[in-house]
Amino acid sequence: MYTLSSVRVLFTSHIPFSSLLNGMPYLGPVAFPQRCEPxxxxxxxxxxxxxxxxxxxxxxxxxxxxxxxxxxxxxxxxxxxxxxxxxxxxxxxxxxxxxxxxxxxxxxxxxxxxxxxxxxxxxxxxxxxxxxxxxxxxxxxxxxxxxxxxxLSTLVKKWRLEFFTLVALFVGYSVALAKIRRASADKKRVKELVKYTIEHMMTSMDDSSVSPYVIPEQVRDESLADVHSSSERQKLWSRVRKTVESNANIQVKQLEIQGDITDVFEWKSS
Missing domain, CATH: 1.10.10 (Arc Repressor Mutant, subunit A)
Structure with missing residues (x-):
């Protein structure tokens, strides 16, 4: 309901003969009723x-x-x-x-x-x-x-399964790639250590001032001084030792050194 001050009353009585149209079909009882507009x-x-x-x-x-x-x-x-x-x-x-x-x-x-x-x-x-x-x-x-x-939240909810599958594949690929690279690096390191061990034995054989044999544990500690994990060091050295012992020019002996029975590597004389 609007107050008189808030509306403008539009009177239609000034329309000529407007009253004659009242009651006409489609126009209703009052053809042009008063209107109030805000x-x-x-x-x-x-x-x-x-x-x-x-x-x-x-x-x-x-x-x-x-x-x-x-x-x-x-x-x-x-x-x-x-x-x-x-x-x-x-x-x-x-x-x-x-x-x-x-x-x-x-x-x-x-x-x-x-x-x-x-x-x-x-x-x-x-x-x-x-x-x-x-x-x-x-x-x-x-x-x-x-x-x-x-x-982003809507997309994640919509593609949740695909998203986590993709993440799992990416993580799996990254882990597998890291293992491959690690294995390749370890293989290269083992070759270097085998070469170092054999050269160390050959040097001992040629130098009369030192023992003609080498103690594997000493070579291990010298060559793997940069590897601080004991388990990692032992893992690498076990592969090195296995390769060295399979060399036909190397003989594995047990000697008593300072009262202890110790395995040693010795280069066979040709």
């Missing part, structure tokens, strides 16, 4: 209020969607995204021009909410259990970062 200024103010209301509701929904406002577990979409009409009214009313009376603002408010509902931008809901009226925007106001995050 004042253009009030319409403009209602549109401005509607913009602020919509922005407030969409921002609230965006904050919930993007995690700016924590959503309690089990809360329905309506309860999560909606704001009480009284709360929104109080917030927007505090921004109004002081020259506008509260009664005038109430009329503007009703116009604004009606326009938002009619344009399907906002839903107006009354809770049955409490009777409180709620306003909820149909769209959310979110930033670029949140849009990107939501898009």
């Amino acid at each position: 004042d253009s200024d009030k319409r403009a103010m209602a549109a401005d209020v509607a913009v602020h209301v919509l922005s407030t509701l969409e921002k609230h929904r965006g904050d919930v969607v993007c995690g700016g406002i924590r959503r309690r577990r089990g809360l329905s979409d309506l309860d999560a995204f909606a704001l009480g009409e009284d709360d929104v009214y109080a917030f927007i009313s505090a921004l109004k021009d002081k020259s506008i009376s509260q009664n005038e603002f109430d009329e503007i408010w009703k116009l604004a909410i009606k326009d938002l509902v009619d344009n399907e931008e906002v839903d107006f809901v009354i809770k049955e259990e409490s009777g409180h009226s709620l306003l909820v925007a149909r769209n959310a106001q979110i930033g670029f970062g949140c849009k990107l995050r939501l898009k």
